[in-house]
Amino acid sequence: MIHIKTPEEIELMRHSCLLVGEAHATAAKEMRPGIRTMQINDIVETFILDHGGIPSFKNYNGYPYATCISMNEAVVHGFPGDTILKEGDVISLDIGIYKNGFHGDSAYTYALGNVNDDIKRLLKITKESLYLGIQKARSGNRIGDISNAIQEFTEKQNGFGVVRELVGHGLGRKMHEDPQVPNYGKKGQGPKLKPGMVLAIEPMINLGTKDIDFLSDGWTVLTRDRKFSAHFEHDVAITKGEPDILSSFAPIEKVEKENPYLTWCHN
Numbered sequence: 001m002i003h004i005k006t007p008e009e010i011e012l013m014r015h016s017c018l019l020v021g022e023a024h025a026t027a028a029k030e031m032r033p034g035i036r037t038m039q040i041n042d043i044v045e046t047f048i049l050d051h052g053g054i055p056s057f058k059n060y061n062g063y064p065y066a067t068c069i070s071m072n073e074a075v076v077h078g079f080p081g082d083t084i085l086k087e088g089d090v091i092s093l094d095i096g097i098y099k100n101g102f103h104g105d106s107a108y109t110y111a112l113g114n115v116n117d118d119i120k121r122l123l124k125i126t127k128e129s130l131y132l133g134i135q136k137a138r139s140g141n142r143i144g145d146i147s148n149a150i151q152e153f154t155e156k157q158n159g160f161g162v163v164r165e166l167v168g169h170g171l172g173r174k175m176h177e178d179p180q181v182p183n184y185g186k187k188g189q190g191p192k193l194k195p196g197m198v199l200a201i202e203p204m205i206n207l208g209t210k211d212i213d214f215l216s217d218g219w220t221v222l223t224r225d226r227k228f229s230a231h232f233e234h235d236v237a238i239t240k241g242e243p244d245i246l247s248s249f250a251p252i253e254k255v256e257k258e259n260p261y262l263t264w265c266h267n
């Protein structure tokens with residue numbers, strides 16, 4: 001069942017979603033070679049609790065941490081731990097915050113120091129595909145219009161692998177609501193979009209094969225060919241007019257310009 005949100009509920013959601021962007025920025029400030037992924041997790045968790053939120057992911061179906069930190073060949077759902085960041089790492093950080101009865105859920109992929117041109121292209125194209133998908137998040141369109149826009153650009157035009165097993169989702173009082181939002185599919189298919197729907201759109205795009213492996217920890221997802229992967233996620237409300245992006249990458253992009261280890265994308 002798809003839950004339609006009132007304008008008041010959308011504003012509560014916007015608050016949770018914007019807080020996720022601020023949590024990202026707080027973590028991004030600390031990203032440098034030598035820091036452990038668990039330190040990044042703890043920075044985010046402290047930020048969430050200090051701002052009156054609850055980490056959405058912690059204890060969700062038994063997930064043990066406040067964040068997912070998926071490095072390099074990890075696609076999503078990586079555990080933070082003892083891994084020490086080093087130059088050349090690609091870090092997908094996924095954060096969810098529950099506050100005032102609603103979840104915000106947003107992911108961003110960072111590159112530390114210099115990375116090769118293939119990886120730069122992967123990150124750029126994955127992020128652009130998210131915005132192409134968002135442009136289709138309009139009343140009267142269907143979920144398949146979003147899915148198709150993402151797949152056409154990443155897979156057909158750029159030759160990357162679109163993960164099939166994991167999808168975006170409705171978002172609201174629960175972190176995962178209907179409908180599912182695949183990153184592949186056909187135009188004109190799937191549920192019709194209506195004002196008041198909120199979608200978490202989250203392309204997970206691989207440099208090589210679309211195929212993935214699930215690690216024996218029960219969570220971590222790796223690319224089968226162990227080539228790198230990227231993940232960007234925004235929360236978007238359907239309106240009568242333009243798509244309303246409730247989350248924001250602006251605080252993150254500001255830090256990317258200031259943190260010398262994250263400046264590659266602005267060169």
Ligand code: MF3
Pocket residue numbers: 056057058060061063068077094096105106107169200233
């Ligand atoms: N952004 C992810 C999702 O939408 C986060 C879920 S991680 C989990 O599914 F551990 F909470 F499951």
Ligand code: CO
Pocket residue numbers: 105106168169200202233
């Ligand atoms: Co999500």
